[in-house]
Amino acid sequence: MPKEVDHRGRREAIARALWRVVEQRGVTQLTMRVVAREAGMSLGQLQHYFASRTAMLSFAMDFAAEQTSARVQQGLDELGDRPHPRDVLRLTLAEMLPLHADARATSRMSAAYVLEALHDEAVHERARRGLARGLALVEQVVRQAIADGHIDSGRDPATETHLLLALTGFAPLIELDVIGPRDALAAIDAHLDRLFRST
Amino acid sequence: MPKEVDHRGRREAIARALWRVVEQRGVTQLTMRVVAREAGMSLGQLQHYFASRTAMLSFAMDFAAEQTSARVQQGLDELGDRPHPRDVLRLTLAEMLPLHADARATSRMSAAYVLEALHDEAVHERARRGLARGLALVEQVVRQAIADGHIDSGRDPATETHLLLALTGFAPLIELDVIGPRDALAAIDAHLDRLFRST
CATH class of the missing domain: 1.10.10 (Arc Repressor Mutant, subunit A)
Incomplete structure (x- = not known):
């Protein structure tokens, strides 16, 4: 052992x-x-x-995903027993952006892994599965929030989930100093406000 | 000559x-x-x-940006004399996603360039400037659309521009087959519908 x-x-x-x-x-x-x-x-x-290099890279990527999940879980624990779905989504999105050293490391790792995936079938499948799992988790939060009346039932849960995930597009914009971390979070807040204000 | x-x-x-x-x-x-x-x-x-490798990469990136601009311009020309700002934004966003061979090449090139920028000051500055220019163009369209009453004047043009640019986050999700091109465009349409329906 x-x-x-x-x-x-x-x-x-x-x-x-x-x-x-x-x-x-x-x-x-x-x-x-x-x-x-x-x-x-x-x-x-x-x-x-x-x-092999691929085996090493795959482990490093899985480990990065685990570390991100652990950070999100720790944040959720701090939110208390029954966190509001808006807070859950904000925390999840924020931890996927390069806003502090640990998140920056995993975010850069992900970007490198996506490029690797483009010409390596095994990496592609592993990356796809990891992201699909993340997408399913976010969609579950969105569906529950609709069921609980936090989000208007007229909103399509798949579309809203896709839009939330696409907001990880802030990562390269923050890395290149095109949009500041504060502005990125303000935009995410505006998006979430409208999603949750729609009831 | x-x-x-x-x-x-x-x-x-x-x-x-x-x-x-x-x-x-x-x-x-x-x-x-x-x-x-x-x-x-x-x-x-x-x-x-x-x-140098950096000089070669910088030219390739500038050329990719030019090609993207040219594709957007060609699309705009096809929209006629006074295109609706919603169509302008949709076209611009769509051409930044890997939805066809040319756009895929420039999108992958951009992703590679961002990673290079992280540890090369010259590349970082060049990439930042290029993206900042793109951001300014989108913001100009958003501001004009607000001035012309196409978008509610309560919307903050900077925040809306940031959200639109962040939607380029669909690129890796499409590349990894996590979200299909059709679903990505449907989500972008939903986002634009709400932005323009807000008046």
Whole structure:
């Protein structure tokens, strides 16, 4: 058991090293050799944990998604027992944007992963499934909010979910200093206000 | 003069070769050597046109932005003399999404460029300026639509512009088959309907 835990710990340390490479040097530098050096191990040691670049990248991406979920869950816990669906959606969206160091790392990781997915079927399928799961969770919140009368029943839950997810498009705009974090959050608030004011 | 035109033509051919590399093999393969091979020239010949990878990438990105603008302009011309601002915004947004081969190439190019910008100051500034210009154009349309009574004067033009630009977040969702092109356009239509129905 401790060995298993240690194995997991090493893989997470490698994933964090991979994020640092993406963050500091860019996805073009993302080779197993560079990640091994960043993680302070030999290429052979890295290959003991990940047989291929794709396997390493997939784990790093899954780990990033887990970290994002954990941050959202922690935020939800702080909202108390029965959080308002508007707060749930705002928190979820905000954690998907590069508004603080951890979220920035996972956001950049996601952007790199999408580009990888375009010419790697396995990565594409894994990324698709991860995002589809996220979409289903958001849609569940939207449907429940409609059922509970927080959102007008005339709103189409699928369309509203798609619009909410598309707002992750603020990520590159924030990264490039085209729209400031405060303005992005203000726009998200305006969108949510109208969604929830529609009753 | 013919020599100048030819020079421009060669640079555009290189930019298209670069797009093909991004499209087919991914940004990690984006070296001057690979692009030279794809363009059917030697590395030395490529270096005659672009002194550095960044210079090559910047030209390819500017060219992609020009191509997108040209497609939008062509669409606007087809809309007739005084197009409705809703149609202008829909056309602009649609051309920024990977809905057909040309738009897919420029959309992928943009995504690659954003990742490059994160660790290259010159690319960051160039990408920021390009996007800021796009934002200003959209905001101009929104402000005029408010002035002309097409959009309720209670709407904040900056916030509405930010929300419209954020909807380019559909691009990765379409690329990963999480949201279909038809659903993305339906969501954009729903958003525009509400923006223009607010009067």
